[in-house]
Amino acid sequence: MANTSTISAEPSGAKPKPFITWERAVVYTVLIVCALFFLLPLYIMIITSLKSISEIQGGNIFVPSSNPSLAAWEKAWNSACTGLYCEGIKVGFWNSIKITVPSTIVSIAVASISGYSLANWPFKFSEGFFTILLLGSFIPYVVMLYPIVIITRYLGIFSTLPAVVLVHTIFGLPIQTLLFRNYFASLPQELFKAARVDGASYWQIFFRVFVPMSVPIFTVSVILQVTGIWNDFLFGVIYAGPTNYPMTVQLNNIVNSAQGGKAYNVDMAATILTGLVPLTIYFISGKYFVRGIAAGAVKG
Amino acid sequence: MSITSLPETDRSVPLNRNRRSALIALAGLLVAEVVLGSIWKILPQNSAVSPNVFTALMFLMVPPILFFIYDAIWGIKSRNSKMASYPMMLIALGVFVLGTLWTVMFSFTNIKIIPLFTPADWVKGFVGLANYKRLFNTSRWMDCPGLTKAFQSGWEFKCAGxxxxxxxxxxxxxxxxxxxxxxxxxxxxxxxxxxxxxxxxxxxxxxxxxxxxxxxxxxxxxxxxxxxxxxxxxxxxxxxxxxxxxxxxxxxxxxxxxxxxxxxxxxxxxxxxxxxxxxxxxxxxxxxxxxxxxxxxxxxxxxxxxxxxxxxxxxxxxxxxxxxxxxxxxxxxxxxxxxxxxxxxxxxFSANLGQSLSASTVMLVAMAVVLIPWIRVEFGKKSQA
Structure with missing residues (x-):
């Protein structure tokens, strides 16, 4: 992928142009209008969460509260009701952590080793297996959901944490393997050969030569997996079981379990809280995030 | 610009004839088999871990054992790579291929609530396209009254579901x-x-x-x-x-x-x-x-x-x-x-598995149609090159 930041930073073009042309004006107008459209929901989420219910019912959705308060946030975190229990979305937050951490570690461990094997130690049928994985990543999840229900039930882990970790490992494998395989293949072959000549084994080359060189790709892959797993809803609702429901499922339950009128301010506070982890990762890691999502599609 | 093509380099690896490590691995696996085979008998009755886990692990260790027997006798090229790719192969074959096949195959049976597995189940429960007929007669799945009167006067294209x-x-x-x-x-x-x-x-x-x-x-x-x-x-x-x-x-x-x-x-x-x-x-x-x-x-x-x-x-x-x-x-x-x-x-899923499986198969077909242009770009040029 092209390094986007350096290209735009360099001045280019031979002749100086007038300060602003009408073409530039059109470009900026379109971009700014689109930017407003994309920012609008974030703005509305934030101002709604700071309002009181009476302000929401009487006021305008675009106008910020005259008396902003964090009461809705406090309620969303600590005491919003998800059907039977009223313990807030914090339960879901901790569940999501419990799901995301092991799922990310296991799936990246499996995928990085598979990618390393595919790129540097190919064997008969290795590309065949990889093609299956790649095609498998496009198969609608529902096609494989029930078979996995059968497997996890047989193993007695259905509706438990290990089941979700297993499912995230399975469905994260194709894209993660692709990421690592392409990265390892792009490293200079001489490194690998030199290590071979020096008598390094499969595992020594991986841990002593490749892993230290691969911090960027591990970063990209952690970002992709953490945001992907955090944002998952379907696997959480099917395999995790009610005691382990991740934050997305809890959020949905909080919004849907409104009794006696919807508390939009609490709903929006819970919504922001759910989006906060991936958003923070996104804003901190910007370039890596873009690289991750583009790697699967463009890098070759 | 392709996802799947790798640079053309010589990645061949010399034959690894390290018998000793193969025998050590083999011995380790056999000990693990014996341990797993006996451990669930001493587990408490209400243990959190299902005995099936041990059965599954023992079963999953059979291919590696055969692999290392072969390796100890004849030697296997890039042995570690193949062993390390075992989880990937298991997922590719066991989930992506077998899972999809199971869904497609059993969408042709009268499966309802309790899932069936074996080929015998399949033969016994085979009902042809009955699930699909029912699916497309269910208005919640697809309700296109216009289609039956297509191109007649007063025809209105309207689909719900x-x-x-x-x-x-x-x-x-x-x-x-x-x-x-x-x-x-x-x-x-x-x-x-x-x-x-x-x-x-x-x-x-x-x-x-x-x-x-x-x-x-x-x-x-x-x-x-x-x-x-x-x-x-x-x-x-x-x-x-x-x-x-x-x-x-x-x-x-x-x-x-x-x-x-x-x-x-x-x-x-x-x-x-x-x-x-x-x-x-x-x-x-x-x-x-x-x-x-x-x-x-x-x-x-x-x-x-x-x-x-x-x-x-x-x-x-x-x-x-x-x-x-x-x-x-x-x-x-x-x-x-x-x-x-x-x-x-x-x-x-819970009440009408046959409908789920046949609907999943329809989605699989829909996805396959979409995938064709990608497959042609991704895999087509290899044959031309």
Whole structure:
């Protein structure tokens, strides 16, 4: 992928142009209008969460509260009701952590080793297996959901944490393997050969030569997996079981379990809280995030 | 520009005839088999770990044992690589291939609640296309009264149900997000100021969960206190925006939310594609006096075909499996007017497995149709090269 930041930073073009042309004006107008459209929901989420219910019912959705308060946030975190229990979305937050951490570690461990094997130690049928994985990543999840229900039930882990970790490992494998395989293949072959000549084994080359060189790709892959797993809803609702429901499922339950009128301010506070982890990762890691999502599609 | 092709280098690895380590591994595996075979007998009755776990592990260790026996006698090339790829192979074959096959095969049986596994079950339960007939006679899945009277006088094309809803969503959201994404990418490519800021703004929705997106848009579009209420309060009494509560318009409301979430992703891919175009092309076009917009449409766009195809496939595979967004925005409502296949399938898991499996197979076929252009780009050129 092209390094986007350096290209735009360099001045280019031979002749100086007038300060602003009408073409530039059109470009900026379109971009700014689109930017407003994309920012609008974030703005509305934030101002709604700071309002009181009476302000929401009487006021305008675009106008910020005259008396902003964090009461809705406090309620969303600590005491919003998800059907039977009223313990807030914090339960879901901790569940999501419990799901995301092991799922990310296991799936990246499996995928990085598979990618390393595919790129540097190919064997008969290795590309065949990889093609299956790649095609498998496009198969609608529902096609494989029930078979996995059968497997996890047989193993007695259905509706438990290990089941979700297993499912995230399975469905994260194709894209993660692709990421690592392409990265390892792009490293200079001489490194690998030199290590071979020096008598390094499969595992020594991986841990002593490749892993230290691969911090960027591990970063990209952690970002992709953490945001992907955090944002998952379907696997959480099917395999995790009610005691382990991740934050997305809890959020949905909080919004849907409104009794006696919807508390939009609490709903929006819970919504922001759910989006906060991936958003923070996104804003901190910007370039890596873009690289991750583009790697699967463009890098070759 | 291909995902699957690797650089042409010699990666052959010398034959590894290290018998000792093969025998050690073999001994370790056999000891593990014995331990696993006996451990569940001494487990407490109400143990959290099911005895089946041990059975499964013992079964999974059989191929490695055979592998190391072979290795100890004849030697195996790149042994560690093959062993380390075992989990990947298991997932590829055991889940992706066998899981898909099971779903397709047993969609032709009278499976209802209790799943069946064996070929004997399959033969005994075989009912042909009965599940599919029932599926397409279920109005919740597909209800197209217009089709039977197609092209007659007074014909009106109107389809309802989960499958047509998914098609509506897919066609509209792909068409709009791909064209808008391309347009934004072209504008971002004009050496503008604050490019990073714009990219951050366009892409942040993609980092959010569909559940988050769905609830935000459900709130904005809620007729009760949302956009409609606010604009009416400003004095425009007749303003109406109740798509989310309107049976005929609800899918378009979901499309809006989907576009908001997905356009930035398309833009990022397209921008990467645009930046991959050689500067010489631009110079040549400029020298020939071709206006920039024609260069984009007639030269750059055709050159970006691989990026376009990959984007299209990724976006459409997401659109086909749409679920969370609908659950969060409308939960299939009003009534079942925004139901989608994944939701239909999921809700039939517990009571009507045959419907779920046949509907899953239909989705598989739909996805296969979409995948064909990608397969041709990705795997087709190998045979030409």
């Amino acid at each position: 989960a499958l047509p809803n998914m098609v509506t969503y897919a066609v509209l959201s792909i068409a709009i997000s791909v064209s808008l994404g391309f347009l934004l990418a072209v504008m971002m490519d004009q050496k503008i100021r604050a490019e990073g800021v714009f990219r951050t703004i366009f892409l942040y929705p993609f980092a959010l969960s569909f559940v988050v997106t769905g609830h935000v848009w459900a709130w904005i579009m809620s007729p009760e206190y949302g956009l409609q209420h606010s604009i009416r309060a400003l004095g425009w009494e007749s303003f109406s925006f109740d798509w989310i509560a309107n049976r005929d318009m609800v899918m378009y409301a979901i499309v809006i939310a989907g576009i908001w979430q997905g356009t930035g992703f398309v833009m990022a891919l397209m921008l990467a594609g645009l930046r991959g175009i050689d500067d010489e092309i631009w110079k040549a076009a400029k020298v020939d006096g071709i206006p920039a917009w024609r260069t984009y449409i007639q030269i750059v766009l055709p050159m970006m075909k691989p990026v376009l195809v990959t984007t299209f496939v990724i976006v459409s595979s997401g659109a086909v499996r749409i679920y969370d967004l609908v659950v969060a925005t409308t939960d299939g409502g009003p009534g079942i007017s925004s139901d989608v296949p994944t939701r239909y399938i999921y809700q039939n």
